[in-house]
Each structure stands twice: as C-alpha cells, then as structure tokens.
Amino acid sequence: METVTSKTTETSSTMDCEKNADSFEEVTYKKTQKRKREVGPMEMESEDTTARKRPQFPAISGDKLMGGTDEMRKVAVPAHRYTPLKENWLKIFTPIVENLQLQVRFNLKTRNVEIKTCKETQDIGALTKAADFVKAFVLGFQVEDALALIRLDELFLETFDVTDVKPLKGDHLSRAIGRIAGKGGKTKFTIENVTKTRIVLADTKVHLLGSFQNIKMARTAICNLILGSPPSKVYGNIRAVASRAAERF
Numbered sequence: 001m002e003t004v005t006s007k008t009t010e011t012s013s014t015m016d017c018e019k020n021a022d023s024f025e026e027v028t029y030k031k032t033q034k035r036k037r038e039v040g041p042m043e044m045e046s047e048d049t050t051a052r053k054r055p056q057f058p059a060i061s062g063d064k065l066m067g068g069t070d071e072m073r074k075v076a077v078p079a080h081r082y083t084p085l086k087e088n089w090l091k092i093f094t095p096i097v098e099n100l101q102l103q104v105r106f107n108l109k110t111r112n113v114e115i116k117t118c119k120e121t122q123d124i125g126a127l128t129k130a131a132d133f134v135k136a137f138v139l140g141f142q143v144e145d146a147l148a149l150i151r152l153d154e155l156f157l158e159t160f161d162v163t164d165v166k167p168l169k170g171d172h173l174s175r176a177i178g179r180i181a182g183k184g185g186k187t188k189f190t191i192e193n194v195t196k197t198r199i200v201l202a203d204t205k206v207h208l209l210g211s212f213q214n215i216k217m218a219r220t221a222i223c224n225l226i227l228g229s230p231p232s233k234v235y236g237n238i239r240a241v242a243s244r245a246a247e248r249f
Contacts, residue, residue: 073131074112081138085113091143092134095150100126104134113138132157139207140200146209158208158215165226177201179225187231191221194238217241 077085085092085106096104101120106113115130129150136146136157149155162168168176181188181201188199195218197210206222208215221238225231 070117071127072114072116073127074110074114075131075134075138076112077106077138081140082111085137088137088143092137095147096130096133099150100130102126102130104130136209140202141198141207141209145198148209154211155209156212156215158219160206160219162204162206162226165223168226173204176226177204179231180206180222182231187225187234190235191218191238194235194242195221213245217245 089106093104096102096115101118101122103116103118104113113134115127115134117127121127132149133146136149137143139157139159149157162173162176162180166176179187182190188201191197192199195210195214197208197214197218199209199218199222200207208218210218217238220241221234224234224237
C-alpha cells in the first residue's frame with residue numbers, strides 16, 4: 001500500500017509541475033508581448049518630440065500684459081516730507097504722467113502717494129519705476145537725482161542703519177555719524193563724487209542711490225568710517241578701488 005501511495009503522489013506532483021510549467025510559459029509570453037507593445041509608442045513619442053521645433057509666439061500688447069486689471073502702488077509719506085512733496089509736486093507729477101503714462105495722486109486721508117496703471121500704460125515695469133522714484137524722493141533725495149531711476153534701469157536704492165555695522169550708543173553713535181558726514185559734509189561729498197552715488201544721512205539711517213557696483217564701494221567706505229578708520233585712509237582706498245573699476249570697463 002505504501003508503494004502505491006508513493007507512486008500516486010509522484011505522479012500527481014509531476015502533473016502539477018507540468019501544469020505550472022505550462023502556465024508559467026504562457027504568462028511570460030504574454031508579458032513579453034505587452035512589453036514590446038509598450039516600448040514601441042514610447043520610442044516614437046521621444047523621436048517626435050525631438051523632431052518638433054520651438055513654438056513662436058507673436059508679441060503681446062500692453063493691455064494683455066497687464067491682464068486687463070489696473071494695478072496700484074502706495075508709497076507712505078512721513079510728516080517731515082509733506083512740505084517738500086507739496087513744493088515739488090509738479091516735478092514729480094510730470095514724468096510719471098507724461099513719460100510713464102500712469103495716474104498719480106496724493107491721498108490726504110491715508111497720507112500715501114497712490115500710483116495706478118491705465119489704458120495708456122505700455123511698459124509693464126513703469127509702475128515699479130514710478131514707485132521707486134517717489135520712494136527715493138520721500139527718503140530725502142533731490143528730484144533731479146531720483147529722476148535717474150526712471151531714465152536708467154541699472155540704478156538701485158539701498159538703506160542700512162549705522163547700528164547694523166557696529167552697536168553704538170550715545171556720543172559714540174553721534175561721532176560715527178559725524179565721521180560719515182565730515183566737516184560741512186566734505187566726507188560725504190567726496191564719497192559721492194568718487195563712487196558716483198548719492199548718499200542721504202537721516203538720523204542713524206544711511207540711504208544710497210546708484211548702480212550695484214558703486215553702491216558696494218560707497219557702503220564699504222561708510223562702514224570703514226563707522227568702524228573708526230580715518231577719512232584720509234578711506235579716501236585712498238576708495239580711489240584705488242574706483243581706478244581699478246574704471247580700468248576694467
């Protein structure tokens with residue numbers, strides 16, 4: 001009986017193996033077919049994308065660039081700049097309206113200069129230029145100097161505090177500000193002329209107007225004065241750096 005049962009188990013195991021082998025072969029055959037079918041169109045798509053050319057779009061008009069909605073910027077005016085703003089309003093109003101084709105007004109309730117785009121606005125960057133122009137005047141720059149922000153694209157505004165360079169208090173802080181200004185503003189004017197920038201000292205704030213490279217030179221000179229370097233040494237360093245920059249260009 002044992003031999004019979006062993007024979008039956010062997011025959012059943014061999015049958016199962018044959019069945020499994022048959023089924024395994026069928027599955028692999030199906031998979032290979034599927035893989036072949038999937039690889040074909042992917043290769044065709046990659047070839048098609050490489051063969052395509054770059055799309056060429058026509059130029060967009062100013063109205064479409066604005067998105068159909070009017071944008072507005074607000075520049076807050078501190079109390080000590082109301083009178084200069086009132087006296088120079090015509091000089092500020094004219095370039096914004098005539099050159100940049102924007103709308104501008106001074107809101108008496110919120111004490112803000114509001115600049116808004118309109119249908120005549122063509123340049124998408126006009127709003128940013130006008131806002132920087134008004135901000136420069138509010139910070140204390142002359143209207144003629146601030147106008148350069150509208151005419152030129154390479155000019156920037158930068159502001160930092162004297163105490164950011166070195167934590168000073170009392171007489172030490174006032175002496176550092178005096179070293180930046182110099183006697184009768186001589187040091188400040190020298191830095192402006194050599195680095196071709198404009199500097200405004202407002203309490204402990206220092207505002208700079210100029211190109212990126214020139215602002216960097218002026219900022220380095222002012223930081224050296226704050227840290228205690230004598231003006232004669234600062235003048236020499238500025239002239240050396242400025243001459244090297246002029247040789248490069």
